Amino acid sequence: MASDDTSTPTPKGRKSRESILRAAASRFESEGFERTTVRAIAKDAAIDPAMIIRYFGSKDGLFLAATTIELDLPRMDAVPERDLGHALARHAVSLWDGETPGLALRILLRASAQDADAAARVRAVFAAQVLPFLPGGLADSALRASLITSQILGYAFGRYVIALDPLLDLDPEAAARRLGPSLQSVIDGV
Amino acid sequence: MASDDTSTPTPKGRKSRESILRAAASRFESEGFERTTVRAIAKDAAIDPAMIIRYFGSKDGLFLAATTIELDLPRMDAVPERDLGHALARHAVSLWDGETPGLALRILLRASAQDADAAARVRAVFAAQVLPFLPGGLADSALRASLITSQILGYAFGRYVIALDPLLDLDPEAAARRLGPSLQSVIDGV
């Protein structure tokens, strides 16, 4: 996966670049990486396929650009330990929904089922997002972080990939209310 | 996806058919459907690629044959409601591990991230496996079943797809012990 990128400072180039990224993200989300063709993205973006390679170097480079995620760690210092599950649930539910960074996360989740690099990036995201919020001195913190990660991934997978209807019907607050106790049980468990 | 299948009653044909299925399942699990080529399967099975098409009609047909799952519903009538989470966890953990039906489930899980049909089959499997074991008269049973499904899928995804190290280190009993309380909290929740 080459990460270099032809810089295009002109306004026109920038506009094309953005329309490519939008089209790519949409295709990657709905069809996955493998089944998405550069040609289809180009058609959606009303741009020549050759331009995509020019801008992003390769299909892999485009994928990287479309799934670069910058996450801001929320402040949870003030959250009492018994409310951590619900706080994490609220954070996760809102994170995965919407365009930024939800879309990139959903793309990455789907891709991680086929690509080892994408899987490694998912692991890295969660290692940075979950572990820091576990109470200090908690036993088995790495395992608990993995269990919490699994639950959040399961929620996202059930909702956005498998499309379990009852999950799709949940609004964010209701989802957090349902997810919270299960996350909390991981923290409270022996 | 054509499901017809050239019947091959001869012993030699049967043996070839089985070696193809073994090789296919192995490839599908480790590389996913898209990146697995009929040629690679044929090479693993020491058989000509044309034979695979002859036996299974198409790559899709082979995938179907390799992921046909027959699940026996465990008896849980005698399990008290407060132990249901742990019982479900034990059942799920052992189901996903091993060769039968674990291998087919793991293949299907990976494929469901890319293929809508596979996703539908995963939904169907869980609808049949989880819903019947929820206590009668429980409110929001469809939603609770989906939440339980999500947790189990998350566990499987974290362990077998993303490969979260702390989960890989768990033996079946320890995994069930960790998973149980979280599943139970879905049953106990308001």
Next chain:
DNA sequence: GTCTATAATTCGATAGAC
């Protein structure tokens, strides 16, 4: 039942004109 040879597509990526 098995294999050789190849058809028919499709894809990512490149070269080069404008």
Next chain:
DNA sequence: GTCTATCGAATTATAGAC
């Protein structure tokens, strides 16, 4: 910066000899 034309590789699937 954009597009036309095309290359070269890889794939599934088929036809037909043995």
